Amino acid sequence: MKNYITTPIYYVNGEAHIGHAYTTFIADTLARHSRLLGNETYFLTGTDEHGQKIEEAAKKLEKPTQQFADEISASFRNLWDEFDISYDQFIRTTDEDHKKGVQVAFAKMFENGDIYKDFYEGNYCVSCETFFPESQLMDGGCCPDCGRATTIVKEESYFFRLSKYEKPLMEYYEAHSDFILPKSRRNEVMSFVRGGLNDLSVTRTSFNWGIHIPENLNDPKHVMYVWLDALMNYVTALGYGADESKMDFWPAQVQLVGKDILRFHAIYWPAFLMSLGLPLPKHIGAHGWWTRDGEKMSKSKGNVVDPREVAQHYGAENLRYFMMREVPFGQDGDFSQRALIDRMNSDLSNDLGNLLNRIIGMSEKYSDFVIDSVNVEKYHTKELSDAHAVLDSLEIYLKDLQLHRYLEELWKVFSIGNKAIEEHAPWVKIKEGRTDEALATVALVANLLAKASVMLHSIMPSTTATIADALGFEITTASYTDLIIQKGLLKTFTIKKIPPLFPRVEEPLMAEAPKAMIEETAKPEPKKIEDKKESTVSMEGLITIDQFFQTSIKIGTVLEAEEVPKSSKLLKLQVDLGEEAPRQIIAGIREYYSAESLVGTQVCVVANLKPAKLMGMLSEGMILAAKDADGLCLVRPEKPRQSGSSVG
Ligand code: MSP
Numbered sequence: 001m002k003n004y005i006t007t008p009i010y011y012v013n014g015e016a017h018i019g020h021a022y023t024t025f026i027a028d029t030l031a032r033h034s035r036l037l038g039n040e041t042y043f044l045t046g047t048d049e050h051g052q053k054i055e056e057a058a059k060k061l062e063k064p065t066q067q068f069a070d071e072i073s074a075s076f077r078n079l080w081d082e083f084d085i086s087y088d089q090f091i092r093t094t095d096e097d098h099k100k101g102v103q104v105a106f107a108k109m110f111e112n113g114d115i116y117k118d119f120y121e122g123n124y125c126v127s128c129e130t131f132f133p134e135s136q137l138m139d140g141g142c143c144p145d146c147g148r149a150t151t152i153v154k155e156e157s158y159f160f161r162l163s164k165y166e167k168p169l170m171e172y173y174e175a176h177s178d179f180i181l182p183k184s185r186r187n188e189v190m191s192f193v194r195g196g197l198n199d200l201s202v203t204r205t206s207f208n209w210g211i212h213i214p215e216n217l218n219d220p221k222h223v224m225y226v227w228l229d230a231l232m233n234y235v236t237a238l239g240y241g242a243d244e245s246k247m248d249f250w251p252a253q254v255q256l257v258g259k260d261i262l263r264f265h266a267i268y269w270p271a272f273l274m275s276l277g278l279p280l281p282k283h284i285g286a287h288g289w290w291t292r293d294g295e296k297m298s299k300s301k302g303n304v305v306d307p308r309e310v311a312q313h314y315g316a317e318n319l320r321y322f323m324m325r326e327v328p329f330g331q332d333g334d335f336s337q338r339a340l341i342d343r344m345n346s347d348l349s350n351d352l353g354n355l356l357n358r359i360i361g362m363s364e365k366y367s368d369f370v371i372d373s374v375n376v377e378k379y380h381t382k383e384l385s386d387a388h389a390v391l392d393s394l395e396i397y398l399k400d401l402q403l404h405r406y407l408e409e410l411w412k413v414f415s416i417g418n419k420a421i422e423e424h425a426p427w428v429k430i431k432e433g434r435t436d437e438a439l440a441t442v443a444l445v446a447n448l449l450a451k452a453s454v455m456l457h458s459i460m461p462s463t464t465a466t467i468a469d470a471l472g473f474e475i476t477t478a479s480y481t482d483l484i485i486q487k488g489l490l491k492t493f494t495i496k497k498i499p500p501l502f503p504r505v506e507e508p509l510m511a512e513a514p515k516a517m518i519e520e521t522a523k524p525e526p527k528k529i530e531d532k533k534e535s536t537v538s539m540e541g542l543i544t545i546d547q548f549f550q551t552s553i554k555i556g557t558v559l560e561a562e563e564v565p566k567s568s569k570l571l572k573l574q575v576d577l578g579e580e581a582p583r584q585i586i587a588g589i590r591e592y593y594s595a596e597s598l599v600g601t602q603v604c605v606v607a608n609l610k611p612a613k614l615m616g617m618l619s620e621g622m623i624l625a626a627k628d629a630d631g632l633c634l635v636r637p638e639k640p641r642q643s644g645s646s647v648g
Contacts (some may be wrong), residue, residue: 001036003041004249008257008265009048009233012072013057016079017297018323018335019258019290021307026083026287026403028327028583029255032458033398034087034253038477044237044250045080046091047073049227052126055209063641065209069094069155070275079308083316084461091237094228099211102224102232104241105276107214109160117219120157120201129226131201158203158213158222165271172270172280177606181285181401182265182330185259189266198233199329200268214561231269235278252281254401259330285401285551288332290323292513303513305335309374313509317342317460318502324403324459342648345504350644351414351451353502354578355605356449356467358421361564362442363495366430373447373469373489375440383420387448388487394455415451419447422557422576448469450490451483453457457633463501470496504548552608553624553647555637556583561595567615571595575621577607578644586619592632604635604647 007027010020024045031043049069058068069092077090080491093097109115123132125143131153136144143150173179173190178184203213203222210223215385234255238246257265262284272278282647289306291297297304310319322343327333363369377384382443428436450471453464457475468475472493482488556575559582564570571590585605604624611620637647 001039002249003031003250004238005031005034005037005041005043006197006234006252006255007045008261009046009093009230010076011051011053012047012049012069012076013054014299015072016076016307018305018307018310018319019297020076021079021083021319022290022323022331022333023256023258023287024080024083024085025323026285026401027254027401028083028087029320029324029400029458030254030398032461033087036454036475036477036480037404038481040569042088042246044084044089044091044234045085045087046089046233046237047076047093047232048226048233049073049092049094050130050210050224050229051128052204052207052209053226054128055207066094068383081315082308083311083320086303089237091210091233093233097239097242098233100238101239101241103209103214105232105235105272106224106228109272109275110158110214112275114161114164114341115158115202116161117156117158119155120159121154122152122201124153133198134520140465146332153204153206153527154206156222157198157201157205160202160228160275162197162200162268162271165274166193168274168509169193169197169267169270178283178400180262181281181283185220185262185266185286185330187548188310189262192263192265197267199227205340205555227264227268228272231272233245233265234269234281248367251279254283254285254341255281256285256287257455259286259288262438279388283401286330287401288327288330291332291334293336294334301513309510310340314340314344314505317463318348321348321407321460325407326404328404337510341505343510345646347411347504349500349504350578350646351411351418351501351642352449352452354644355414355498356578357443357471359442359445359449360428360470360497360570361496362438363446364497365581366442367439369495369497370492371443371446371490371495372439372492373443374492375627376447376489379437380422380444382422383416383444383448384487387416387451388480390416390483391451391455403459407570410452410455414449415642417448418644420444422447422559424645425559427581446495447483447489454480454483466501468500468548472496504552516614549609549648554578554605554607555601555641555643555645555647556585556597556605556621556623557643558601558603558605561598563590563595564615564617570614571598572617573598573623575603575605575623576643577605577621583607583620584589584618584619585621585623586614587623588633589623589625589634593634602640602643604637 007023031041034041054069055065057119060067061068070561073092080087084587090206123137123141125148127148128143128145132150138144141150150479169191173186180189202225204225205221210226211229213222213224238249240247255265265284266538273280292303292305295303322340325343362369390409394406394409420441424441426441429438454468454475457464463627473479473490554577556577558573559576560574564572564573569590570589573587575585576582606622609622611618625632626635
């Protein structure tokens with residue numbers, strides 16, 4: 001099967017931010033997944049370099065437009081290289097082949113009567129590079145999309161007969177309910193088309209930075225409308241209008257776009273394709289908009305999130321994971337360091353990282369790092385079949401672009417692993433001499449980690465390659481087929497001791513968006529009310545939120561409890577904090593709790609205290625409890641949580 005996946009091509013009027021990175025991450029994930037499945041895959045990204053907006057941006061910096069475009073285009077490309085984006089082609093609309101292809105398309109549309117010459121009079125938004133009829137403008141003649149002032153354009157223009165495609169487009173949407181994803185966006189597009197389509201002005205004469213219409217039309221002052229030029233990149237990249245070398249990748253499997261440019265992709269683009277007699281893409285996927293700390297990102301506010309900066313502080317793949325896990329595809333998302341840190345600590349560090357560390361630690365202690373799957377099926381049929389059921393169900397979420405659901409489901413495999421360790425307590429079995437059983441549990445979890453890593457590979461390629469390497473295999477189509485499709489198990493191997501992949505992050509690592517900027521945009525009303533309210537809390541001894549987060553409090557599950565001989569107060573507990581081995585904690589709670597009543601229950605543990613000795617016994621944490629005149633009670637989670645979950 002051939003799979004063609006595209007991102008929008010990015011305007012070169014400014015540097016990339018996390019909004020651009022998000023589209024690219026999703027496309028890269030889909031492309032990598034497609035390759036993992038063994039499909040022939042072509043992944044296209046690039047830059048959109050023509051139009052009035054770019055011309056004006058270059059002028060402001062007093063740079064030749066081409067030089068300006070070269071610089072920003074290179075910066076996008078470098079960024080994607082730094083993020084290891086696996087694009088097969090990086091197209092630029094200033095590429096000669098592209099220009100020729102667009103002219104061929106224009107000529108074809110002209111020949112078949114879909115382009116005609118007339119006169120345009122109306123409003124144009126330079127920022128959106130869009131024409132608007134007066135009826136759609138906001139007060140003061142402002143752009144309905146971005147709110148900026150529009151300019152009145154009065155010029156001779158060639159028009160594309162968009163109105164002719166109203167009916168065919170509607171029929172297409174009706175017949176292909178998953179053409180637009182998420183499906184909820186389909187209605188929006190359909191009602192726009194139902195409202196009537198005007199023919200589209202597709203040339204301009206008032207500026208020069210663009211592709212000229214074909215020479216044989218003898219009209220050299222006409223430059224093509226930037227959206228016609230830009231949309232055509234998806235086929236000129238495949239050789240349209242030239243050698244057609246890769247046209248067998250067309251139609252695209254998925255074309256990713258932000259919701260702001262869905263209209264161009266779901267209306268104009270299919271109409272252009274119909275006019276050229278080309279099939280339509282299978283899916284147009286429109287994602288939501290990213291904000292920062294609840295605010296729209298903008299250069300003037302100074303709050304644009306630079307993906308490079310985030311990657312430097314938190315890791316490129318952690319950012320990738322966060323963006324895809326945090327937000328349902330199609331909905332808007334908010335970037336904040338706190339949200340990123342929470343995801344990293346809970347999903348990556350606790351659930352995945354700790355599981356791997358535990359397996360490395362246990363295999364070191366019990367079998368000198370050798371892991372053998374020989375008894376896994378004998379002792380763990382249920383866990384294996386539960387995990388395979390999860391893994392089998394994942395594909396559908398990718399088809400619908402629901403990456404957050406994909407990851408949410410995938411994480412169930414780690415829960416199965418963590419639960420298996422808690423329930424089967426290999427350290428107890430080793431003590432009891434049931435070595436086979438203990439090693440089978442360790443091998444089960446190693447296999448679960450391997451299988452989950454394969455399915456996480458397209459989202460975290462380098463991290464999962466490291467995990468796979470530690471587990472003695474490589475993530476390839478062959479291992480995907482073996483471990484996922486055929487439900488095979490790892491062959492005997494020696495696990496590698498690697499340093500923890502996901503160290504916990506305790507406090508923000510990047511400077512926050514400038515304060516003044518945040519205040520400038522904060523809603524005025526509630527702020528005033530808040531300002532008037534005086535705090536009644538004594539200021540003495542107060543700590544900041546960052547100081548609070550220096551204390552790591554975790555949910556622990558009590559695995560064993562016994563009375564400390566010769567002590568009326570102390571109990572000795574073995575508490576699972578989701579780490580390689582349980583911690584021993586000596587707690588002064590014997591007067592209030594019997595040892596038996598604690599086994600299997602959960603507690604809150606201060607996990608980053610220096611170990612201490614109580615009555616000569618090591619204590620590796622402190623259990624939280626509340627005490628008043630009626631006695632002492634433990635502080636516990638309201639509902640069971642995974643061992644090691646952080647409390648904050
Ligand atoms: N050049 C056009 C696309 C032409 S495709 C034939 C364009 N470029 S853009 O650079 O302005 O935007 C590119 C993509 O980035 C769009 O899909 C847009 O939705 C996305 N984003 C820009 N800012 C964004 C956020 N703040 N959040 C999420 N995505 C955003 O439009």
